[in-house]
Amino acid sequence: MSTWLLAGASGFLGTALRVRLATEGHEVVRLVRREPATGSERRWDPAAGLLDPAVLDGVDVVVDLAGAGVFTQPWTAARRELLLSSRLETTGTLARALAARAGDGRPRAFLQASGIARYGTEPRTAPATEDAPAAPDFLAQLTVAWEGAAQPAVDAGVRTAFLRTSPVLAASGGAFVPMKLAWSAGLGTVIGSGRQWMPMISLEDYLGVTLWAAAAPGARGAYNLTIPEPTTNAAFTDALARALRRPRLLKAPAFVLRRALGELAEQLVGDCWAVPARLTGDGYVFQAPDVHATIASALRT
Numbered sequence: 507m508s509t510w511l512l513a514g515a516s517g518f519l520g521t522a523l524r525v526r527l528a529t530e531g532h533e534v535v536r537l538v539r540r541e542p543a544t545g546s547e548r549r550w551d552p553a554a555g556l557l558d559p560a561v562l563d564g565v566d567v568v569v570d571l572a573g574a575g576v577f578t579q580p581w582t583a584a585r586r587e588l589l590l591s592s593r594l595e596t597t598g599t600l601a602r603a604l605a606a607r608a609g610d611g612r613p614r615a616f617l618q619a620s621g622i623a624r625y626g627t628e629p630r631t632a633p634a635t636e637d638a639p640a641a642p643d644f645l646a647q648l649t650v651a652w653e654g655a656a657q658p659a660v661d662a663g664v665r666t667a668f669l670r671t672s673p674v675l676a677a678s679g680g681a682f683v684p685m686k687l688a689w690s691a692g693l694g695t696v697i698g699s700g701r702q703w704m705p706m707i708s709l710e711d712y713l714g715v716t717l718w719a720a721a722a723p724g725a726r727g728a729y730n731l732t733i734p735e736p737t738t739n740a741a742f743t744d745a746l747a748r749a750l751r752r753p754r755l756l757k758a759p760a761f762v763l764r765r766a767l768g769e770l771a772e773q774l775v776g777d778c779w780a781v782p783a784r785l786t787g788d789g790y791v792f793q794a795p796d797v798h799a800t801i802a803s804a805l806r807t
Contacts, residue, residue, distance in 0.1 A: 589648060616659050625641055673707075
């Protein structure tokens, strides 16, 4: 069994990962900014770039999930700065600590969160693979800077995998919870034209990829965490309507969403067509490879 060090362990994905790791017998150490309350917590101060080197003693895998919520508040200038700084501080602190760790005492893997939003929301003629260029919009450039903050670890030879994650669907948290509530109340809707590609991944596969990337010696660089059989928003809403046995009656026009949500609306009405080329090429087998399996998985997790 392995010892995992987690930053951002209290969020939706961090909590699910902690439960999965504990179930499989792994030891989990949580990084916290307050005084530790249990023996499995270690204090750090990423805003000041401070992490006791001893925290890495005996650690096999480091996972960075920390960062302010992207969709919880409007993107004011102050919020944009927080979205950036909260990521660069945590990732940079971990990357420098890993780079300073030499030889056999170094963790075997650094799994760094990132986002599928790197590829932007403009229509494309072919799906984005991991070597596609980043888009110029704010959220795409945020992922570029976020991944860049891990460069000290990469330069030092630490095996680093960037998990460019799509919205993770599960009934236990994340974006699927309000979706399910709306549909259960008969308020399910197609967003915009419905023709836009809609990336997603089941929680089962998110956790599966994370454990796979930690264990696979050759897993390094960027990976797109999204279903290998892409779907559109209209196809997703049809599949969810069937799964919940609810009618699809409503439609949310793009102009209404843009007026209400501003730039945030582009993440809903825009096009994000991507495939997990490296994951499938490197041998990861998806438990939920399409929209129907992903929804079924979400309803039971």
